[in-house]
Amino acid sequence: xxxxxxxxxxxxxxxxxxxxxxxxxxxxxxxxxxxxxxxxxxxxxxxxxxxxxxxxxxxxxxxxxxxxxxxxxxxxxxxxxxxxxxxxxxxxxxxxxxxxxxxxxxxxxxxxxxxxxxxxxxxxxxxxxxxxxxxxxxxxxxxxxxxxxxxxxxxxxxxxxxxxxxxxxxxxxxxxxxxxxxxxxxxxxxxxxxxxxxxxxxxxxxxxxxxxxxxxxxxxxxxxxxxxxxxxxxxxxxxxxxxxxxxxxxxxxxxxxxxxxxxxxxxxxxxxxxxxxxxxxxxxxxxxxxxxxxxxxxxxxxxxxxxxxxxxxxxxxxxxxxxxxxxxxxxxxxxxxxx
Amino acid sequence: xxxxxxxxxxxxxxxxxxxxxxxxxxxxxxxxxxxxxxxxxxxxxxxxxxxxxxxxxxxxxxxxxxxxxxxxxxxxxxxxxxxxxxxxxxxxxxxxxxxxxxxxxxxxxxxxxxxxxxxxxxxxxxxxxxxxxxxxxxxxxxxxxxxxxxxxxxxxxxxxxxxxxxxxxxxxxxxxxxxxxxxxxxxxxxxxxxxxxxxxxxxxxxxxxxxxxxxxxxxxxxxxxxxxxxxxxxxxxxxxxxxxxxxxxxxxxxxxxxxxxxxxxxxxxxxxxxxxxxxxxxxxxxxxxxxxxxxxxxxxxxxxxxxxxxxxxxxxxxxxxxxxxxxxxxxxxxxxxxxxxxxxxxxxxxxxxxxxxxxxxxxxxxxxxxx
Numbered sequence: 001x002x003x004x005x006x007x008x009x010x011x012x013x014x015x016x017x018x019x020x021x022x023x024x025x026x027x028x029x030x031x032x033x034x035x036x037x038x039x040x041x042x043x044x045x046x047x048x049x050x051x052x053x054x055x056x057x058x059x060x061x062x063x064x065x066x067x068x069x070x071x072x073x074x075x076x077x078x079x080x081x082x083x084x085x086x087x088x089x090x091x092x093x094x095x096x097x098x099x100x101x102x103x104x105x106x107x108x109x110x111x112x113x114x115x116x117x118x119x120x121x122x123x124x125x126x127x128x129x130x131x132x133x134x135x136x137x138x139x140x141x142x143x144x145x146x147x148x149x150x151x152x153x154x155x156x157x158x159x160x161x162x163x164x165x166x167x168x169x170x171x172x173x174x175x176x177x178x179x180x181x182x183x184x185x186x187x188x189x190x191x192x193x194x195x196x197x198x199x200x201x202x203x204x205x206x207x208x209x210x211x212x213x214x215x216x217x218x219x220x221x222x223x224x225x226x227x228x229x230x231x232x233x234x235x236x237x238x239x240x241x242x243x244x245x246x247x248x249x250x251x252x253x254x255x256x257x258x259x260x261x262x263x264x265x266x267x268x269x270x271x272x273x274x275x276x277x278x279x280x281x282x283x284x285x286x287x288x289x290x291x292x293x294x295x296x297x298x299x300x301x302x303x304x305x306x307x308x309x310x311x312x313x314x315x316x317x318x319x320x321x322x323x324x325x326x327x328x329x330x331x332x333x334x335x336x337x338x339x
Numbered sequence: 340x341x342x343x344x345x346x347x348x349x350x351x352x353x354x355x356x357x358x359x360x361x362x363x364x365x366x367x368x369x370x371x372x373x374x375x376x377x378x379x380x381x382x383x384x385x386x387x388x389x390x391x392x393x394x395x396x397x398x399x400x401x402x403x404x405x406x407x408x409x410x411x412x413x414x415x416x417x418x419x420x421x422x423x424x425x426x427x428x429x430x431x432x433x434x435x436x437x438x439x440x441x442x443x444x445x446x447x448x449x450x451x452x453x454x455x456x457x458x459x460x461x462x463x464x465x466x467x468x469x470x471x472x473x474x475x476x477x478x479x480x481x482x483x484x485x486x487x488x489x490x491x492x493x494x495x496x497x498x499x500x501x502x503x504x505x506x507x508x509x510x511x512x513x514x515x516x517x518x519x520x521x522x523x524x525x526x527x528x529x530x531x532x533x534x535x536x537x538x539x540x541x542x543x544x545x546x547x548x549x550x551x552x553x554x555x556x557x558x559x560x561x562x563x564x565x566x567x568x569x570x571x572x573x574x575x576x577x578x579x580x581x582x583x584x585x586x587x588x589x590x591x592x593x594x595x596x597x598x599x600x601x602x603x604x605x606x607x608x609x610x611x612x613x614x615x616x617x618x619x620x621x622x623x624x625x626x627x628x629x630x631x632x633x634x635x636x637x638x639x640x641x642x643x644x645x646x647x648x649x650x651x652x653x654x655x656x657x658x659x660x661x662x663x664x665x666x667x668x669x670x671x672x673x674x675x676x677x678x679x680x681x682x683x684x685x686x687x688x689x690x691x692x693x694x695x696x697x698x699x700x701x702x703x704x705x706x707x708x709x710x
Contacts, residue, residue, distance in 0.1 A: 082656045
């Protein structure tokens, strides 16, 4: 893996050397070709995975669909490029994709040295621990001496060693290449603890023989703000993606859903009127139609709807909103004012 | 028989033909000979029986007896055993990827067109095999390409990112196989050529491609390559993988064929020269038929390895058969069925690889004309 990482680093170096001087406006390109090319994962439950009809679905997919709804007024004008973690940034740099919406953590290094811009956060994740209930562990502080299963060569491994060192605890890492192997090893009792991002834990737990025999500890040991990424140097396109995210959250804050959005068109509330393009020219300022938010909410839904549909309590993943709740409900989702 | 006396003396030449002892014939004789011939063999046999006893019943129980076969949702999988409903529900995607439903007939038509050519080839003494081979090698790939990708003859364009599943595996493997054999033969001839430039080029090519792992080739094709192209110019991802796989396999094929060439005695060349045959006539009519026959096991080895190596394309975002099985396993409603998926993949891969292996054995036997 080290080898591939250095290869990837080399690739990135090449990218910055060849420098694709952020050419023409992505919006114009996208308009001309008639669809958005969206980079997604190779399957991550609830974020981007195929449904039984073969369509991509998930909250990362909804970001791309929302941008398509804003740009074209049709959420289906998206084509997906599944990307492995190693090739995702190159695909964006080389112009193969227009947006990377692939559970990518926003970090300073990525934002600066890769020639990318993060447009915002659509899911605040963080690394957690899962243990079998029968161990009776209530807190990660009690994990001294534990054998911990995790994936090879990811930041997960690093966070874990930092956390145990900071708390002066010992642990034995049990490391595997593939998520399936980690789950199998943990389920077979080869380690006491399984650590990865909390959204991942929720999904992997369902693969256990008895999902209810395991519990996720309350501690979150790292910040993993996941969000869509665009190429550096195209501010208009960055604005469109950024404000599309805000619009979805703002719609939830104002109680506008895909079901009631048509009624809300008749609302007297000036903020709602502005949002749905009944008044004002918010869309034009971005180079879009003023109906852009109406189209997003009508076709994709607001942020809360998207969350509930793909990862929320009524899905098999059963994730609660937690820090992903609206700011006025104790969460971190704070849309900048659309005015 | 019973009237015969074991100890009786018979005149020379008049000894009656007795049945062999019961313990030396039939099932018992076979077992005595093959399974319990010595103390060590007896212990090993008993151990093996015990091993089979511990492995087979649970597997049969899981895969067949306790398994759920019919249904359309996860709720139908109530049993302790395998949930084959999972394969059933995702069948279309595992087989064809995201190829549009309305266009599936095109893939199926191509399958039929391929089988129409392939089956007669496998029947001994079928007439006009040369023409059938020509159809398979020249006309069929062209027809398949037109059918799969479309955008002409009134067919709708189906972009390669939608291709997937077993269909994609077959596309990559068959392209690799069809391209690598002729290319490999040319490279092998080139490497043994007396012309220094051609010889050097062939050696460089072969040693370069043999020197790098396939996964690196694919990775470079998918990560580095786009960076050297001007922005907006995109080379199809699948095409990049196909070229990579074909060149890679060709290098291995070249060495296998060269092994065959080296086994041909010098006398064959000299005899051909003495008859006044040109280089190409010698190669095509004297050398190659003998050399290729010798290396059939090696060639099929390369084919089988190539078929299995196609699974590596998943690192560049293509969903081959195995990749698709892993992908559909990420649907939140169907998370806990990874084992069923992998078992199914193993069975299908085994079926293809074993098929190739059996056919090669058949070919070897048929072509073993002896010298």
